[in-house]
Amino acid sequence: MPVYHLMEDRFRTALRRFLGERYGLDLPVAIERPPRLELGELATPIAFELARRLRRAPRQIAQEIASGLGPIEGVARVEVAGAGYLNAFLDRAQFFELAQELARGTAPAAASAASKVIVEHTSINPNKAAHIGHLRNAVLGDTFVRLEHFAGRPVQVQNYIDDTGVQVADVVLGFLHLERKSLEDVRRLAAEPQPRPNGAPESGKPDSGARRFDYLCWDLYARVTEFLEADPARLELRAQTLRAIEEGVGAESELAGIISTAILRSHLRTMDRLGIRYDLLARESDILRLHFWDAAFRQMTSRGVITRPATGKYAGCWIMALGDAPAEEGAEAEAKVIVRSSGTVTYVGKDIAYQLWKFGLLGLDFHYRTFSRYPDGSAVWTTASEDGEPNVPEFGRAREVYNVIDSRQAYLQNVVSAALRALGFEAAAAHSVHFSYEMVALTPRCARELGYELSAEDTQRPYVEVSGRRGFGVKADDLLDKLESAARAEVDARHPEDSEAVRAPIARAIAIGALRYFLLKYTRNTVIAFDFHDALSFEGETGPYVQYAIVRARNIFRKLAEQEPNPAPAPPAAAPGQSISALSAESRAKLLAGPEGDEFWELLLLAGSLGSQAAAATASQEPAFVAKFAFQLAQSFSVFYHRHHILSEADPVKKAFLVELVGFVASQLVAALALLGIEAPEKM
RNA sequence: GCGCCCGUAGCUCAGGGGAUAGAGCGUCUGCCUUCUAAGCAGAGGGUCGCGGGUUCGAAUCCUGCCGGGCGCGCCA
Structure with a gap:
């Protein structure tokens, strides 16, 4: 357990024990952080x-508690302040020692299989390039995965692929009827090598996009939407296409497979640029072919969860009643159609079956195959309908499931958990979490910059929605390219002496830092009104600001090694956490006292709070807390860096202490950024 | 009509019962011969949408308005 968290815990435990013994009370004890350091560290x-x-x-x-509480390990004293606050003052030197000790042994708690967590995120329809909204989903999901992992819980990352849905059908229809392409034509287009396999920007200019298959589909999809809107009779064409794909027959189905697989590969490539990876790609087509729905249907009918009214507006449908209050006479009860009167299943129906599978409650399983491998050899698995590979990791059977889906689908997610509950799976229902977030929209100004025409009404709005259907939005790779070239310009200006091989990865790390931080600094239920000005910024509350703080810290270690090549009081950048000087507890205590000591202490205390911040972020499923923390710590460090010149410090004991402090802070900054999926470059 | 979310500095957002309400951007003024100025220091900027209520204590909880967003399909 990280150090600040541990101290909170000890204080709380001591208080609860005293409350129980003295007053016979058992109540929750809120621990907070006093507003100023003179008031202690815990209150x-x-x-x-x-x-x-x-x-x-x-x-x-308060007085009574303070005098009766007795000693608490690591707490120097407890005082009463204000109208009755109880404030605890920590033993600073002990805190520092403990913090470093705990930071060194960072082996996550033994992962227990019984607490397995599934996080589903990304889940982009495989019919067009990813856009900025998809990035928010993936980055939030990926960061939550990192937080769960940090908490020592086994996590499996799933990406749901709707390869048999309307969106893919539309692009299939477009190739066949608008483009008049043959199967072979499309196969060739889809197989075309990506111009930038590793995302390196070409001469700082975003790729033209004309050749990229995912971009080409992006445009085609928008044209199909227009085509269908122009004449409603054409919807029959879509229905036919969709039916063929669902049944797995004909050229339509084969095309759907080619398109969805090619697009999926480009999505994986895009996400890989951001350090986002998956364990399993769960495909809708396999859910259909393995008849998952039939198994769910049997469970739901046999337990009376869905019923089929003979009369009324739902005559002939299988419906699930919603809400517990019986509807008034004459009014239709609130209900959701699960099976249409035509006999086909709705989207929620399939989702219920899939959710049951995630908890191991369906009674059926997929076959599995390796889809691809990351450079380090780890596999991305895909579901399959047959011919599974042997020696597959166990998928599904989770205790908790987090579905990262935007807030507009809250209603449907509620229907899914309601179904689990109605089936009697209380625990599963309680652990089905809709990890909800608001959409990414564009500021009207940004939309105009992109060349979209806005109605007078839209211009007045605070933001306008992106729409994949209309081809309206900022593509993920375009944005990344823009960020990389902007970062590259900065790096070039600062490090003209360095080679391409040195500069390119730095620019990439900065671009990713800027983008991920930008998407994470807003709390989940805030609509992000996207604007290039803010997203492309590398100053102020941004990822690069935090990265820069780390680079400064590392420079101190680098210069130190040059100054005194031999003694190595603290190892440089590589492992700033393990600074081990021979400072005595007395020296540390002395340096942490007095006005200047307060300054050091404040920085140390904040750095030691990473664990409790991460725990808060995990508990509330709010990655933004970690982002805020990383920024605050970087800010405190920047102030410290400005005020205390370490290399020129004359007092060797103090110098060793400051080096130790910088090492610890840097290690916590690196750890905080790692939770956010951001790397700190060696220089920038 | 019903449900959910939001309204805090010029702008974008944190804070969601507790001590003097914060940050970034923008504006203005300083600081590079010193560990990288992607930085630091300072100034200015607030009826926490409005009215009631609960509480020792309300930006925070309840309630009613006002304003904005998103849902509510035999679409996915």
């Missing part, structure tokens, strides 16, 4: 709460 307003119950003045109660 609780518990005396106010007790004042009501005990009918005594809060200050008097």
Whole structure:
């Protein structure tokens, strides 16, 4: 357990024990951070709460607790302040020692298979290039995965691929009827090598896009939408195409396979640029072919979860009742259609079957095959309908499932958990989490910059929605390219002496840092109004600001090694966490006292709070907390860096102490960025 | 009509019962011969949408308005 978190825990435990022994009370104790350092490091307003119950003045109660509490390990003293706050002051030197000790042994807690977590994210329809909205989904999901992993829980990452849906059908229809391409034509287009396999920008200019298959489909999809809107009779064409794909027959089905697989590969490539990886690609076509729905249907009918009314507006459909209050006489009860009167299943129906599978409650399983491998050899698996490979890891059977889906689908996600609950799977229903977030929209200004025409009404709005259907939005790779060339220009200006091989990865790390931080700094339920000005910024509250703080810290170690090549008081950049000087506890305590010591202490305390910040982020499923923390710590470090010149410090003991402090802070900054999926370059 | 979310500095957002409400951007003024100025320091900027209520204490909880967003299909 990280150090600040541990101290919180000890303080809380001591308080609860005292409350129980003295007053016979068992109540939750809120621990907070006092507003100023003079008031200590931990505080609780518990005396106010007790004042009501005990009918005594809060200050008097606080006094009683403070004197009766007894010693707490790591806490120097407890004081009463204000109208009745209890403030704890930590033993600073001990905190520092403990913090470094704990930071060194970072082996995550033994992962227990019983607590397996599935996180599903990305899940882009495989019929067009990924856009900025998809990036928010993937980055949030991926960061949550990192947080779960950090907490020591086994996580499996799934990406749901709707390869038999309307969106793919539309592009199939487009190739066949608008483009009049043959199967072979499309196969050739789809097989065309990507111009930038590793995402390196060509001469700083975004790729023209004309050749890229995912970009080509992006445009075609928009044209198909127009084509279908122009004459509603054409919808029959779509219905036919969709039916053929679902049944797995004809050229339509084969085309759907070619298109969805090629697009999926480009999505994986795009996400790989951002450090986002998957364990399993779960394909809709396999859910259909393995008849998952039939198994779910049997469960739902046999337990009476869905019924088929003979009359009324739902006559002939299988419906699930929603809401517990029976509807008034005459009014239709609130219900959701699961099977249409035509006998076909709705989207939610399939989703219920899939959700049951995730918990191991369906009674059926997929076959599995290796889809591709990452450079390090780890496999991305895909579901299959037959011919599975042997020696497959166990998929599904999770205890908790997080579905990263935007907030517009809240209603449908509720229907899915309601179905699990109605089936009697209470625990699964309770652990089916809709990891909800708001969409990414464009500011009207940004939309105009992109050349989209806006209605007078849209211009007045705070933001306008992106629409893959209309081809309206910022493509993920275009944005990444833009960021990389902007970062590259900065790097070139600063490090003209370095070779291409040195500069390119730095620019890439900065671009990713800027993008991931930008998408993570907003809390989930805030609509991001996207604007190039903010997204392309490398200053202020941004990823590069945090990266820069780390680079500065590393420079200190680098220069230090040049100054004194032999003694190596602290190893440089590679492992800043393991600074081990022979500082005595007394020296540390002395340097952490007094006005200047307060300054160091504040920085140390903040750096030691990473664990509790990460825990808060995990508990509330809010990655933005980690982003905020990383920025605050970087900010505190920047101030410290500016005020204290370490290399020129004359006092060797103090110098060793400062080096140790910088090492610890840098290690926590690196760890915080790693949680966000951001790397710190060696220089920038 | 019903449900969910939001309204905090000029702009974009944190804070979601507790001590003097914060940050970034933008504006203005300083600081590079010193570990990288992608930085630091300072100034200016607030009826926390409005009205009631609960509480020792409300930006935070309840309620009613006002304004904005998103859902609510035998689409996915």
